Amino acid sequence: MKKLNFSTIMLWAGMFFLYAPMFILVFYSFNESKLVTVWAGFSTKWYGELFRDQQILDAVWTSLLVAFYASTMAVIIGTMAAFVMTRFARGWGKLTLSNMITAPLVMPEVITGLSLLLLFVHMADLFGWPAERGMLTVWIAHSTFCAAYVAVVVSSRLREIDRSVEEAAQDLGATPFKTFFAITVPMISPALVAGWLLSFSLSLDDLVIASFASGPGATTLPMVVFSSVRMGVSPKINALATLIILIVSLIAFISWYFARRADIKQRASSA
């Protein structure tokens, strides 16, 4: 049955709506002209310009570093929170933790950013630490909001896995510590990888929270892009956007691959 109904048409129209702007963006990144939307022949010169722009290159490095450390920390905190939520906490304690961990998922970014900045200012006032806002404060801010996403991904996986394996390991004399690393971690590893990748892309992408939490010392890529884009469109940003789209598609493919492998594994084990 291949009937073209309303919802299928909407699906493809929606897909067009989602992807057309990106294709236009990529297309015009190869434009010779400085005016982004006036076609003047094929050229890759904007990519060359991009790689000579020291400010952008520095910002890329800062962003990658922050994203790497933040997503690693987010996986640690998020996994611990997920573990506590699914294994230990009951009642009131569980509610507090799950509310605190899922709140950043929907909290407007300006509120999260403002609140963290005020915290850092207070801490500097009281303890003299952090003396200067920069990469460290952005790292803390990103770890906190990414941990929320990790906790959601990991806790749904923790609920699915067969707990009797953990119990068996403990009955055989393994310490909880060993049980966790030898039994639980391998079973939830696809969720850990997915959570890490999700955090990495969220951290790379964030403008608002980083703008609040950062100081003069550290400028992330979105901050540079934002200040440039405010002045209007520029072909260099199109070139940068094309590269970002390419990399994200690659990461998405990898995480899809992991998710699929986990799915197959799970089906095999439940069959």
Add this chain to the structure above:
Amino acid sequence: MKKPLKFRLPKGQCWTIGVPYFWLLMFFALPFAIVLKISFSTPIISIPPYEPLFQYAEESLQIMLNLGNYLLILDDSIYYNAYLGSLKMATISTIGCLLIGYPMAYAIARAPKRNQTMLILLVMLPSWTSFLIRVYAWMGILSNNGVINNLLMWSGLISEPLQILNTNTAVYIGIIYSYLPFMILPLYANLSQLDASLLEAAADLGSRSLNTFWKVTLPLSKGGVIAGSMLVFIPVVGEFVIPELLGGPDSLMIGKVLWQEFFNNRDWPVASALAIVMLGLLIIPITLFHRYQAKEMEKTA
């Protein structure tokens, strides 16, 4: 029900529970308390730009609560209009996302099982590329010499370029474009669990497909509709990037005003008060979302 795992090392358990609690209390709960505190202080020109709330001098503890920031928000129509503008913007964009997203999610949920993961990945993929970049893409499309205007001029439909960029229309397009995936995902999760036999039963009993949709499909997907709507509505109320880049002077939204108060005017107390009032407005939608989230978590348990 399984008996809870007994961990024999109380010290380890202590750490596992303690670390996430400590981190979240420190970097999530405490900051809100500070925002609340700063919202009651008086702005002054110094570093940091506010007066301390508590002063201990001559054996007396003085607590100064300055309600001026809240009175200012109530008094000055610019803030009132910004809140109203944000709520209106968020409501209309949520409805827009729902109207576009629901049929899409429905089509994905009805697609052959092996294609579903691929389709949902295609929907989510744009939301993983930079948010800023996707908003930026629309600047090139909507501007006076942008793709849409060039196309319309070339076809002879219009002789003068249409002013779309820097209007509220551009903000609506940008918001719906950016938040559509967040509407589709929970709707799909809900609709894909829908029992197809219920629809067949309705059809067998002579219900027409549109009637079935209103009486069976839509009520059963209520949870997904609520979750998707909240995922769009709540962040959009505080949205800053989209109105800043695509909007004009008349697209007044509270996220933008808060940003300006903080970064341009350096008025931290008023910015804090604006955040607290925004949070107050959002408390009902956030609670709704949490209840749904908790229910979902119980279901998978």
